[in-house]
Amino acid sequence: MTDTLKDNRLTRYFREVRAEVRKVTWPSRQEVLRLTGIVLVVLLVMSAFMALLDWGFARLMQAIINLGTGL
Numbered sequence: 001m002t003d004t005l006k007d008n009r010l011t012r013y014f015r016e017v018r019a020e021v022r023k024v025t026w027p028s029r030q031e032v033l034r035l036t037g038i039v040l041v042v043l044l045v046m047s048a049f050m051a052l053l054d055w056g057f058a059r060l061m062q063a064i065i066n067l068g069t070g071l
Contacts (some may be wrong), residue, residue, distance in 0.1 A: 027035070
C-alpha cells in the first residue's frame, strides 16, 4: 500500500469526523447543569437504597448465623 493511499484514507477519515462533529447539537449550559443535577440525585437515592439493602441483608445473615450457633 502506498503512503499516498494511507494519507488519503487518514485525511478523509478526519474530514468526515469533523463534518459529523459539526452536525452535533450540543446541549446548553443550563441543560447540562439540570441533567447533571438529575444524575446526582438519582446517584444519591440509589446509593442510599443499596446501603439500606446491604444493611438489611447483613442483619438477616447475622440472624441466620446466630440461629445456627444457638446464641
